[in-house]
Amino acid sequence: MAEDALFRARNLTKHFKITQGFFQKLKMEEKQVVRAVDGIDFDIQWKRNFSVVGESGCGKTTVGKLIMRLLEPTDGKMYMKDKDITQLSSKSELKAYRRQTQIIYQDPFSSLDPRHRVRTILEEPLQIHGLGDSREERTDMVMEALEEVRLTPPEKFLRRYPHMLSGGQKQRVSLARAMILSPDFIVADEPVSMLDVSVRAEVLNLMKDLIDEEDVTYFYITHDISTTRFFTDYIGVMYLGDMVEKGKVGDVLDNPSHPYTQALLVAVPEADPERVRGTKEVPISGEIPSGTNIPSGCRFHPRCPHAEEICSKKEPESRRVEKEHTAKCHFAGEIDFDLDVAK
Amino acid sequence: MVHWEDVKADALETLGEFKKHKIGLIGITLITFMIMLGLLAPYVAPGVAEDWDKGHPRWQSNPSQAPPVWVDWITRDDYARQETLQDFEHNETGPPWRETHTHTFTYDMQADVPPKEIFYEFSGESDGYDNRKIIIERPDSDELDGKDGFRQSEGNLMVLDEPRKGSEGNFSGTITTIRKMEIRDNLHEDISAYLNSQVGKENFSDPGERNINPVKTIFGKANEKWLSDPEPLKGKYNITIEIEADNLGGGEGLDEATVEIGGAVYGIFGTDRDRRDIFLGWIWGARFGLYAGGIVALTTIFFSTSYGMTSAYYGGWVDELMSRIHEIIMGIPTLPILIIVLEFYSRSINMFVLIYALLMWRGAARVIRARGLQVAQDTYIEAAESLGSGSGRIIFRHMIPQILPYAVAQAALLVPIVIMAEAGLHILGLGDPSIVTWGTILTEARAAKATMNYQESWFWILFPGLGMVLIGFGFISTGMAVERIINPEMQQR
Ligand SMILES: Nc1ncnc2c1ncn2[C@@H]1O[C@H](COP(=O)(O)OP(=O)(O)O)[C@@H](O)[C@H]1O
Ligand SMILES: [Mg+2]
Numbered sequence A: 001m002a003e004d005a006l007f008r009a010r011n012l013t014k015h016f017k018i019t020q021g022f023f024q025k026l027k028m029e030e031k032q033v034v035r036a037v038d039g040i041d042f043d044i045q046w047k048r049n050f051s052v053v054g055e056s057g058c059g060k061t062t063v064g065k066l067i068m069r070l071l072e073p074t075d076g077k078m079y080m081k082d083k084d085i086t087q088l089s090s091k092s093e094l095k096a097y098r099r100q101t102q103i104i105y106q107d108p109f110s111s112l113d114p115r116h117r118v119r120t121i122l123e124e125p126l127q128i129h130g131l132g133d134s135r136e137e138r139t140d141m142v143m144e145a146l147e148e149v150r151l152t153p154p155e156k157f158l159r160r161y162p163h164m165l166s167g168g169q170k171q172r173v174s175l176a177r178a179m180i181l182s183p184d185f186i187v188a189d190e191p192v193s194m195l196d197v198s199v200r201a202e203v204l205n206l207m208k209d210l211i212d213e214e215d216v217t218y219f220y221i222t223h224d225i226s227t228t229r230f231f232t233d234y235i236g237v238m239y240l241g242d243m244v245e246k247g248k249v250g251d252v253l254d255n256p257s258h259p260y261t262q263a264l265l266v267a268v269p270e271a272d273p274e275r276v277r278g279t280k281e282v283p284i285s286g287e288i289p290s291g292t293n294i295p296s297g298c299r300f301h302p303r304c305p306h307a308e309e310i311c312s313k314k315e316p317e318s319r320r321v322e323k324e325h326t327a328k329c330h331f332a333g334e335i336d337f338d339l340d341v342a343k
Numbered sequence B: 001m002v003h004w005e006d007v008k009a010d011a012l013e014t015l016g017e018f019k020k021h022k023i024g025l026i027g028i029t030l031i032t033f034m035i036m037l038g039l040l041a042p043y044v045a046p047g048v049a050e051d052w053d054k055g056h057p058r059w060q061s062n063p064s065q066a067p068p069v070w071v072d073w074i075t076r077d078d079y080a081r082q083e084t085l086q087d088f089e090h091n092e093t094g095p096p097w098r099e100t101h102t103h104t105f106t107y108d109m110q111a112d113v114p115p116k117e118i119f120y121e122f123s124g125e126s127d128g129y130d131n132r133k134i135i136i137e138r139p140d141s142d143e144l145d146g147k148d149g150f151r152q153s154e155g156n157l158m159v160l161d162e163p164r165k166g167s168e169g170n171f172s173g174t175i176t177t178i179r180k181m182e183i184r185d186n187l188h189e190d191i192s193a194y195l196n197s198q199v200g201k202e203n204f205s206d207p208g209e210r211n212i213n214p215v216k217t218i219f220g221k222a223n224e225k226w227l228s229d230p231e232p233l234k235g236k237y238n239i240t241i242e243i244e245a246d247n248l249g250g251g252e253g254l255d256e257a258t259v260e261i262g263g264a265v266y267g268i269f270g271t272d273r274d275r276r277d278i279f280l281g282w283i284w285g286a287r288f289g290l291y292a293g294g295i296v297a298l299t300t301i302f303f304s305t306s307y308g309m310t311s312a313y314y315g316g317w318v319d320e321l322m323s324r325i326h327e328i329i330m331g332i333p334t335l336p337i338l339i340i341v342l343e344f345y346s347r348s349i350n351m352f353v354l355i356y357a358l359l360m361w362r363g364a365a366r367v368i369r370a371r372g373l374q375v376a377q378d379t380y381i382e383a384a385e386s387l388g389s390g391s392g393r394i395i396f397r398h399m400i401p402q403i404l405p406y407a408v409a410q411a412a413l414l415v416p417i418v419i420m421a422e423a424g425l426h427i428l429g430l431g432d433p434s435i436v437t438w439g440t441i442l443t444e445a446r447a448a449k450a451t452m453n454y455q456e457s458w459f460w461i462l463f464p465g466l467g468m469v470l471i472g473f474g475f476i477s478t479g480m481a482v483e484r485i486i487n488p489e490m491q492q493r
Helices: A022-026 A060-067 A091-100 A118-128 A135-148 A167-179 A197-214 A225-231 A249-254 A259-267 A309-313 B004-020 B022-044 B070-074 B187-199 B214-218 B278-314 B316-330 B334-344 B349-359 B361-377 B379-386 B391-427 B438-447 B454-486 B488-492
Strands: A005-017 A033-045 A050-053 A075-080 A101-104 A185-189 A217-222 A234-239 A242-248 A319-322 A325-327 B083-085 B088-093 B099-109 B117-123 B128-137 B158-161 B177-180 B235-246 B256-262
Touching (some): A005 A217, A033 A217, A050 A060, A050 A225, A060 A185, A060 A217, A091 A101, A101 A167, A135 A167, A167 A197, A197 A217, A225 A249, A242 A249, A242 A259, B004 B454, B022 B278, B022 B454, B083 B099, B099 B256, B117 B214, B117 B235, B278 B316, B278 B349, B278 B454, B334 B391, B349 B361, B361 B379, B361 B391, B391 B438, B391 B454, B438 B454
Parallel strands (some): A050 A217, A050 A234, A185 A217
Antiparallel strands (some): A005 A075, A242 A325, B083 B256, B088 B099, B099 B235, B128 B158
């Protein structure tokens, strides 16, 4: 598996120290730590798109930012094409890495500079990386990128400001901005969750088309499990900073082996690419514990309907359920989970 | 990369935004107008800043405390205008070693409000001269001549003496004099004697009354109100300058002989007590005020943006340290520093500007830092970083354009504050004495108690005050419009 991996993460960890006020520091109060990402492993292969699902606050965005090297990991390693990207020796190496890896943000309203026109926005990555010899050439590249994301005719969009675009159009511009550098790997952090339900499918379809047109691999972050089957091959389910279950999308969705995955699936009975649904409440009881105070043993046990004594004492190992399908549950593969957990 | 057509479109768009904020548009127009006046000051009023001292020859033939010219247009009364009389009739009598030269000018007075003053100017060379006189023949001189109570006045009603006798034996040189006409000491005695004989009472027995305006008397009707509140006497006045001198040179005895009639109204904004044209001082006031305010505003934009951006972009301990330093410098009191430096070091306007430039950015910096912290959190900043931008690009291409309008709005509000502060310094006696600002004019007006007899000198206070109000309104409304354009949520409030 690792040989032809595009991207690998090992024991990837990010703990945030909660910022303290000046006086708290003076009083030497103990720092609180949010364990946003708590030692996760995953492999992503060329053109095998990877979904990460989980409730909001479970650490998905943090993983995305770690991948982008926008955050410094507390621990762990990441490899891009076998190069250790946590050990980049110079700024230019980081810059080169960023040319290969791009990100699309969740919020189209704040991810485009409101004072720049579409042309300037799309020209910026070219300028940063010294692509295109002349302004005309760059403008041609910008127009091409606009066409790729189906913003046609491109001339019509060049001079627009972000506030003159709809949410879906903004997200297409974001996509174009990421694509214009021809990256290998794109982190898409809930790219449609803030769009109108009516345009979500369009944008997802476009992203899917670009997989082959542009030769990219997505790291697709979502809290909407129903969209994962649509264009990803692998899935990782995150709960409270840990990746509790992962495997091929089909395997995980058809044969969920962690009670949390199970609960997520109850919220969405069927994954239908054409009729993407809005967010549903996860039908499990209890508050989501905070990252500052992660439960002992299995971190899901306080909310788990199947929890037994061992679950609060011992942290479960990753158990293989099928080939390429693992779950971090003491009873993974042993218990046939009841589909009506909600009751 | 700058696309010029985009820049043009942006400028037009911003202007379009301004159009939505009428008050901002008015503000911008006002500011532009004031700036233009300020820029034009050296052409419209060359040298005025240097010549603003009391008694500078430049102002000597202006009327004192004359209202603006346009008062004539808006009131029904006809006001006498400033006028130079150049045509005269020359006569010469007596032996050549003791010539008597007369120069007679004719002034046709048809105004309801007569001239405020009469000036004469003559220059010439002689081996010595004894006497100069001014004789004024009024339209009613013939009627009055020889009437009871009047002394023999060489056939004319009034003989106005130049009291100084210039002769010092053999004087030789240029005689140049400009002076307000002084009335002969006993003229009022004549007039009150005449009035008494007409009315038959001793009502006008105070010849020594000195606050009677001699020029008003000259142009006043010979009735019972002559001395107290004269009515204008319209008609032709002959003004004769008589010089008795030895061997007066020049073709007609004098190189130069003019009579200047000081208007009852003068200039666009009138004149002050020392005859200075308030408008000419005022445009220099606009220039110096905008200069001081503008420099302070620009440095404020620079300092507060640099400070706020550094603090907000680097965050963490840098921000913390800078915030502590900011708190400390926030504690430096402006006024005492200003007073000490100006009092003991230099009162130059540049010193004032320097102190304000060094101190005024502090308030704005706080706003800019807060805004910078917000902007730094915006996703597009992170997006730029993930595209590979360095900090320079992030700061200059993404953050500054967001923050600059806030700095501009803050700085715009400072301009009137600086101008008022400068005016305040003049009142404290700490203003720059070598220039003229609105503060200079106002302080002089205050010293002359212009506020107390405002009917006579309202224009002296009104225009410098109005200048400050307009500048204040202009910059504050512009600043507010900028704030609303950059911050549309504020419009709802
Ligand atoms: N910069 C930060 N400082 C402190 N805590 C953070 C920071 N970013 C994220 N967190 C915390 O980390 C956890 C995971 O956040 P995030 O990765 O945004 O979750 P998700 O994207 O799954 O909703 C949350 O509890 C969040 O409060
Ligand atoms: Mg998120």
